[in-house]
Amino acid sequence: MRILNRNSTFRMIDFQEFGGSQRTFITERQIIEQLWSALKLPIRTSRQRPVLNLIAKLFRDGWMLSADLEDLIYALDPRLEEINLDVSKLIAALRFSWEKVCFRPRSIATGVIEYNALRPEPIAAVLILLEQFGLQTPAYELVNKLLPSLKPRRRKILTVEELDILWYPRFRGRNSPVALGSENYDGDWIRMREDESLSTPAGYKARLYRHKTDDSMLLDVSAPRPRKLMQTKKMICTECGLEWLKGDPESSLLHRREHKKRLIYLRPLPLSEMIAEMSINENSELVTSASPMWKHEQMHLRAVAFRREMHFDFPQWVSPENKAAVAKTKAHGYLFTNNEQVIVGACSFQPGARLAEPDRWALDWVWIAPVYRGKGILDDRWDKFKQQYGNFWVSHPVSEAMQSFLNRHGDLDMMK
Ligand SMILES: [Zn+2]
Structure with a gap:
């Protein structure tokens, strides 16, 4: 699977494509015929000594010359020497570039x-x-020689060859099919007939197609063991509201992480700090620049929830x-608690939100966890807020829910 992101040059390499993300290569017809005849020969034992010598030389020099690479490939699979395969031509066809x-x-x-x-990494990739x-x-x-240098997490950027090496132990034998077409192959394999097929002792299945009319x-x-293409299904989590792709491990992981984070405010549990605060502070719900950090964290979580729900760009806390910003803030936050001492929502007031009315406070936002909505959480505090902040302004845009709330309280003029 090759995923091209239209907006950038970013290309996603699926694990199935490891070993080169381009899966169809073009070469001379003769090379294909040679490869096919090699595949049909019985497996020969690798010549272990030259293999080890050439690899030792590669690490000593840091490079492998094309002639040595041919020797290495011949030593690993002596059938290729028997049929006298032009290794350089094959490697060029596979789009490795010599230095x-x-x-x-x-x-x-x-x-x-x-x-x-x-260099060693492209040799491994070949x-x-x-x-x-x-x-x-x-x-x-x-x-095995190259992996230790790739394993450390601080290696943030990898070449595609290094990616092949990193994935080799896990995905060997599970890649998507590879193909080698002759120069006049037009990409339309459906019109070709399967001529011959064979299975290698390692379990690879090779098929040779020839065209009906041209050659x-x-x-x-x-x-x-090719892994089936990921069957993904778009899901929307009913608990946290996140959209994710079922069947895609990366997306599932992201969802699990985000789910946990969102449930802190969507399905809140009693917070020990808040319970302690409620026992000593009469005004325990208030959050100002002087409040402890955990209160600001709780406020910020809900400002993020509000932003997400309203599709705003920035959280308003x-x-x-x-x-430094916390120490300077003039906003007043409120963490709404219910009878079970659970924080079920929050709101924030801001002084001088409108330039024309520098002394007027504004109710910036109100967010209550969906399961606690319609339970009079804001109603219970409304009169107290009006006493405290006078004729405050309700910041725009005002949601429909908030408009009907204001209407119910006869306070629609607060939007003006
Ligand atoms: Zn979820």
Whole structure:
């Protein structure tokens, strides 16, 4: 699955595409025929000594020259040597780009020879991709050497080859199919007929398609245990209201995290700090710049809930992270508690919200958890608020629920 985000150059690489996100490659017909004949040969034992020597050399030099890579691939899967496969051509078809290197010149030298070479990570990626084509090129020798440098979490940015290495132990044999088409292959494999097929001892299933009329050709190889494409379903959580994709682990994880966070204010439980506060403070619901941080956290949570519900850009309460802003705030918050000493909602008053009326207070926002709505939470406090803040203004936009509340209390002029 290749997900292209229309708004940016961001491209999502699905784990099934590890080993190269582009899954169909084009090459000379002869290379495909050679690969096919190699796949049909019985497996040969890898030549372990040259493999280990070449890998040791790779780590000593930091590079592997193209000739050595050919030796490595031949040593891993001797069938490719038997059929005399042009490894350079295959690697070019698989879109790996060689880098140019040379040996350090002696002091008297005036020229060097340039070689094609690859670093260890692309070498591992080449082996991983060839294995996905059903060849016997296990990459674990290399992967095991490279993994320790990729595991630390502080390595935030990876190349696509490093991603292949990171995912190899987990997703080996589970990739989506890879294909190699001849140069005149037009992408329309439906009009082609399956000519031959075979299964490798490792369980890869290879099919060779030939065109009915022209001589185009396609080699298609699927993994032994391909994971089914994620069947995702859009869900809206009835408890927290979040939209998420069922079947997508990333989205489920996000939902679980967010769910927990949202339930703190949607299904609130008694808070020990608030219970203690209520026993010593007559005005325990009030939150000002002098209030303890936990109160600001509770206010901020509900300001975020209000923002989310009203689709505003910013929560209308200072972030408790910003201690300086908390110390300076002139707003008065209220944390509404019910008989069970649970914080069921909050509201905030702001002085001088309108330039023309610097002395008038404004009711900025009111948010009550949905399960506690319609229980008279705000009604119980309304007269006290009017005494405290006088003829305060109700900040716009005013929700329909708030309009009918004001209407009920004969206070519609508070919107003016
Ligand atoms: Zn939820």
